[in-house]
Amino acid sequence: MGKTLAEKVWESHVVRSAEGEPDLLYIDLHLVHEVTSPQAFDGLRLAGRQVRRPDLTIATEDHNVPTFGPSVTEGAPIADLVSRTQVETLRRNCEEFGIRLHPMGDQGQGIVHVIGPQLGLTQPGATVVCGDSHTSTHGAFGALAFGIGTSEVEHVLATQTLPLKPFKTMAITVEGELPDGVTAKDIILAVIAKIGTGGGQGHVLEYRGEAIRALSMEGRMTICNMSIEAGARAGMIAPDETTFAYLQGRPHAPQGADWDAAVESWRQLVTDDDAVFDREVVLQAADLAPFVTWGTNPGQGLPLSASVPDPADFTDEQQRQAAQRALDYMGLQPGTPLREIAVDTVFLGSCTNGRIEDLRAAAQVLEGRRVADGVRMLVVPGSVLVKQQAEEEGLDRVFSAAGAEWRGAGCSMCLAMNPDKLAPGERSASTSNRNFEGRQGAGGRTHLVSPQVAAATAVTGRLAAPADLQPAPVPVGA
Numbered sequence: 001m002g003k004t005l006a007e008k009v010w011e012s013h014v015v016r017s018a019e020g021e022p023d024l025l026y027i028d029l030h031l032v033h034e035v036t037s038p039q040a041f042d043g044l045r046l047a048g049r050q051v052r053r054p055d056l057t058i059a060t061e062d063h064n065v066p067t068f069g070p071s072v073t074e075g076a077p078i079a080d081l082v083s084r085t086q087v088e089t090l091r092r093n094c095e096e097f098g099i100r101l102h103p104m105g106d107q108g109q110g111i112v113h114v115i116g117p118q119l120g121l122t123q124p125g126a127t128v129v130c131g132d133s134h135t136s137t138h139g140a141f142g143a144l145a146f147g148i149g150t151s152e153v154e155h156v157l158a159t160q161t162l163p164l165k166p167f168k169t170m171a172i173t174v175e176g177e178l179p180d181g182v183t184a185k186d187i188i189l190a191v192i193a194k195i196g197t198g199g200g201q202g203h204v205l206e207y208r209g210e211a212i213r214a215l216s217m218e219g220r221m222t223i224c225n226m227s228i229e230a231g232a233r234a235g236m237i238a239p240d241e242t243t244f245a246y247l248q249g250r251p252h253a254p255q256g257a258d259w260d261a262a263v264e265s266w267r268q269l270v271t272d273d274d275a276v277f278d279r280e281v282v283l284q285a286a287d288l289a290p291f292v293t294w295g296t297n298p299g300q301g302l303p304l305s306a307s308v309p310d311p312a313d314f315t316d317e318q319q320r321q322a323a324q325r326a327l328d329y330m331g332l333q334p335g336t337p338l339r340e341i342a343v344d345t346v347f348l349g350s351c352t353n354g355r356i357e358d359l360r361a362a363a364q365v366l367e368g369r370r371v372a373d374g375v376r377m378l379v380v381p382g383s384v385l386v387k388q389q390a391e392e393e394g395l396d397r398v399f400s401a402a403g404a405e406w407r408g409a410g411c412s413m414c415l416a417m418n419p420d421k422l423a424p425g426e427r428s429a430s431t432s433n434r435n436f437e438g439r440q441g442a443g444g445r446t447h448l449v450s451p452q453v454a455a456a457t458a459v460t461g462r463l464a465a466p467a468d469l470q471p472a473p474v475p476v477g478a
């Protein structure tokens, strides 16, 4: 019987396999950030161990970093003491154990899942881990990429291997062409609404089909990023010409003859025709539309044209209760058209949608338009390089002219472990991946959206798609 992509990558990394025990896998790339690494390094110190492969380990500062103010502009110490300690601890640990770190102020700094691909470190067929659930992002390259816990971080630091329980496989096929105005974010929000936040449990998802093949690497990363929000262990997309074109010439991509040899072997990384998935889900691209969430988990989403659901309409008792609780928290009434929901804040950024293409898409909507009065829009590039590229393209000027705030790189308001937060009761349209209670600040309310919907929402002050906007006025003299 043939093999799936995930099975192929797994099998090529097994260093030990024994009956009744988890396989031990070799890890090709270990990404590290300030939140989940301190105890792992403490553990190494206690045991008197070194990092086994510092050359396969790379660290960045992302969760706790401010995105404005003197620590961004002048390299001043972070004002918040907890965040400062977290970041300084990472710096000390990386220094002591010989790990390459991209600190604030460095060209390579950014969200861990943005910098790996950007540097060409994330490669097809590789095993990638990080003490961070959204490590699934890297699966967009045909890598097997898992989020791990802090004790596993220590294990990988010490041995460059990881014992892993067997997984099941699920194919998610999106057939046909996406309608105009529908994006990768809409696909993944629709997938999670369909299979549920537990639907992917124990599975590695493989996204396939014409609509997936047609996506850029940025779009594929958006989709794989949110696999974890469907409960999956990982998400993958088979590498193809789009993948190779993205990787070629990046700092850590193979060069010359090595590049040709690498591409040839990467071409084998496809699911065999006769391979069998444990589960298959099919969506028709033509049925998809701009999607937004109305509730407090990423599966509580609907097309923008819909209305806030009535909990009484849910047949499943648990879902009914979850919907009721979500509406109470979100301060929403059943039957309200989603397009009538007014927001205070628009957040464009995160490892889901903080890459250059996301910024371009939003800037295109904002060009010649203004952010609505009373709405604040934060634009937070996923990395310093994304920020620089955006500035070279003049996107920062489009955002600033529209009245949005142009910030430094980091996780920012995706999770509010830094000064970017919603106040209690405030409501956001956010391009991030989680809308849990308090995720963007205690009492804050989050609607997950695509960059295009975020930008249109900033203009109208209510959840909106670009198609809802009046044509932008032609500038005088044009």
Ligand SMILES: CC(C)[C@H](C(=O)O)[C@@H](O)C(=O)O
Pocket: 035, 036, 063, 131, 132, 133, 134, 147, 415
């Ligand atoms: C801080 C970290 C452990 C966490 C994660 O694992 O995902 C964060 O990145 C998040 O998005 O909630």
Ligand code: SF4
Pocket: 062, 063, 111, 112, 113, 132, 134, 350, 351, 352, 410, 411, 414, 415, 432, 433
């Ligand atoms: S941007 Fe958000 S989801 Fe991504 S790593 Fe940072 S906190 Fe986690």
